[in-house]
Amino acid sequence: MTIQGLLYIALVFALVLGAAFPLGCYLAAIFEGRVTWLRPVEVGIYRLAGVDETRAMRWQDYAIALLLLSVIHFFLLYAILRLQYYLPMNPQHITGMAPRLAxxxxxxxxxxxxxxxxxxxxQISNGAQMFGLAVHMFLSAAAGIAVAAAVMRAFTGSGLKSIGNFYTDLTRITLYALLPVTIIAATLLVLAGSPQTFGPFITAHTLDGGSQTIxxxxxxxxxxxxxxGTNGGGFFNANSAHPFENPNAWTNLFENFLLLVIGFAMPIAFGHMVKDKAQGRALMAAMAIALALGCVGAYAAEAAGNPLHIAAGVAAQGGNWEGKEIRFGIPASTTFNVSATGTSTGAVDSFTDSYTPLGGAVPLFLMQLGEVTPGGAGSGFYTIIVFALFSVFxxxxxVGRTPEYLGKKVQAKEVKLAMLGVLILTLFILAGAGFSLxxxxxxxxxxxxxxxxxxxxLYAWTSGTENNGSAFAGLxxxxxxxxxxxxAAMLFGRFAFMVPVLAIAGSLAAKPKLPESAGTFPTTGPLFVGLLIGVIVILGGLQFMPADTLGPLAAHFLLHAGKTF
Known part of the structure; x- marks a missing residue:
């Protein structure tokens, strides 16, 4: 490792954490309905969709609305992918997807x-990319943030009968947060060299008299x-390693910033919502510490290089360069990939399949922790709240006392629902990978x-169930x-966890909010942050240690013994 590499990681964290505070404040204002600069457009959307924005939803209503919308949009996207040959904006005349792939x-x-x-x-037309995939990038991200907003409201008062209105939350999050930032970011990427066109592919004539389709x-x-939106679906197969998606080192830093900032902003928004900013900072600290350890760990593993090359005296300068972009280098590449797996983004600018065993183990383990470092758009926040409830429990x-979190008693019902969600994810990952093998x-x-x-x-089933989307590339x-x-793992990993989380939110919202007492466990200091990280590692990660031991850890020791696969 080098000082420059460590400084790069520090720069990414400084930019992200610095921006997370104002963005979190802004998101809290959106959740509370205080952002109205596009109010006429917002009202028009409600009228067009037939939505009553004043309707208060119980958690059951909120969950049904979420599931119904998701089902409808699943079938719409399926239809677009199957029928894209007959739809407009398909200058390459790409045929429809096969049923199972669709x-x-x-x-x-x-x-x-x-x-x-x-x-x-x-395999995807321009129209299907833009109006099929990109539209669902907005909707799925907004849905996750909406659930997080509903969870935040559960801690804001006593005896609450509603956790908000799903359709209102979805509209405001998209209109006031996702869409404006996307337009600004897209403009900057166009200026940096990314294309934005609905025209046909370009045919270039090469110097040797041949032709190449671009x-x-x-x-x-x-x-x-x-x-x-912490999505990760690349326009090109090479994802963020492609020069059209990621033209240079500056866009690499910018995209790394984009995929992290909303995850770290969510706990800050929570602090504003509950009128206790220290609560949000504690959650953000736990996220940041775990991610920073992951970034440094992966960088150290890749900077050390391949031991077989070192033994042969042919090690490339600076470490293991296989699968890395020369444009970015090892520190920027590992930081991007760890950030993408610490969130639910899944975008990569280098290929994890070519990492050293320990370097590849870091992104795998971060996903297995439950995607809370800082996790996906909204999903990272409500997952770390589940771990916070485990921590106070x-x-x-x-100490022999009924646990409380922000004045809400955490009882058997909430713990059982939380454990149900965690075990569902573990079941799909381990059973799915085991059956496949x-x-x-x-x-x-x-x-x-x-x-x-x-x-x-194991990486594939972890990525699918945890809704990450990155791959080990050799599969x-x-x-x-x-x-x-x-x-199926993606669907269950998303909704079989979301519904118990909403049930927890509804249960906590209905409870009275108790004042702090001398026996209240403080949830804002280093003790709580350390306990939270420990619970995340024990309950989130150690379930997978037997599988990880047989996978990346075994590969590490065998590599040092001279055995490759």
Whole structure:
């Protein structure tokens, strides 16, 4: 590692954490209905959609609205992908997707996963990219943030009968946050060299007399919401390593900033909502510490290089450069990939399959922690709230007192619902990966053997279930088993966790808010931050240690013994 590399990581954190405070304040104002600079447009949307913005929803109503909208948009996207050949803005005359791949892709983009088992520039038309995929990048991100806003409201008062209005939240988040930032970011990317066009692909004539087709399209706009909405679905198969998606080192830093900032802004918004800013700062500190350790850990692993090359005296200067962009270098590449897996973004500017075993283990483990470092747009916040409830429950057990969090008693109902959500995710990841590795179809999908192959499959099921969308790149994912299996994992990983979270919010909202007493466990200081990180690692990560030991850890020791896969 170098001082310059560590300073780069510090720069990313300084920019992100500095911007998270004003953005969090702004998001809280949106959640509370205090942002009205596009009020005529907002009202027009309500009238057009037939939405009563004043309707107060119980958690059950909120969950039903979320699920119904998600189902409708899943089928709409499925139809667009199947019928894209007949739809406009398809100058390349790209045919419709096969049913199983369309199912997988529709599930992916409806759940903010954006897993791509296809080659985008060859299998998705410009129209389907813009009005199918990009639209769902807005909707899925806004839905996650809306659920987070509902959870925040549960702690704002006593005996609350409503946690908000889903349709109002969805509209305001999209209109006042996601859309304006995306337009500004897309404009900056166009200025940096990203294309934004609905025209046909360009044919270039090479110096040797041949020709080359250069794919172009509405790249900049999709790239902007892909990062800011923590989506990750690239316009090109190379994702953020492609020069049209990520033209230079400055855009790499900018995109790294975009994909992190909303996740860190959410706990700040929470602090404003509950009128206790220290609560938000404590949650943000836990997120930042875990992510910073991940960034430094991955950088250290890749900077150390391949031990076989070192032993042979042919190590590339600066560490393991395989799979890295020379334009960005190792520190920027590892920081981007760790940021993308610490959130639910899944975008990559280098390829994890080419990382050293420990370097690849870091993004895998961050996803297994539950995507809370800082997690996806909204989803990272409500997941860390679940871990915060676990933390005060553990603290309550140690002192023999009924646990409380922000004046709300945490009782058996909330803990059972929280554990249900966590166990659902663990079940899909481990059972899905295990089943895939004992079937001929699953084994045939692997690009590598041994522990590296196990890591590929484990990474895929972790990425799908945790709604991340990144891949280990060696896996052939377009098979019936993985198209349908991972598609189901994405849907259950999203909604089978969201619904218990909304039930927890409804239960806590209805409870009285108790004043602090001498026996109240403080949830704003270093003690709570340390306990929270410990609970995240123990309950979130250690469930996967046996599998991780057989995968990346085994590959690490075998690599040092001279064995590769």
């Amino acid at each position: 199912f997988n892709t529709a599930a992916s983009f409806a759940t903010n996963t954006n897993w791509q088992a296809y080659v985008p520039e060859a 794919a172009v399209g509405p790249v900049a706009f999709q790239e902007a919401i892909k990062e800011f 553990v603290a309550g057990l140690m 004992v079937t001929a179809s699953g084994v045939a999908s692997l690009g590598n053997a041994g522990p590296h192959g196990l890591t590929e499959m 052939s994912a377009d098979t019936p088993l993985l198209d349908y299996g991972l598609g």
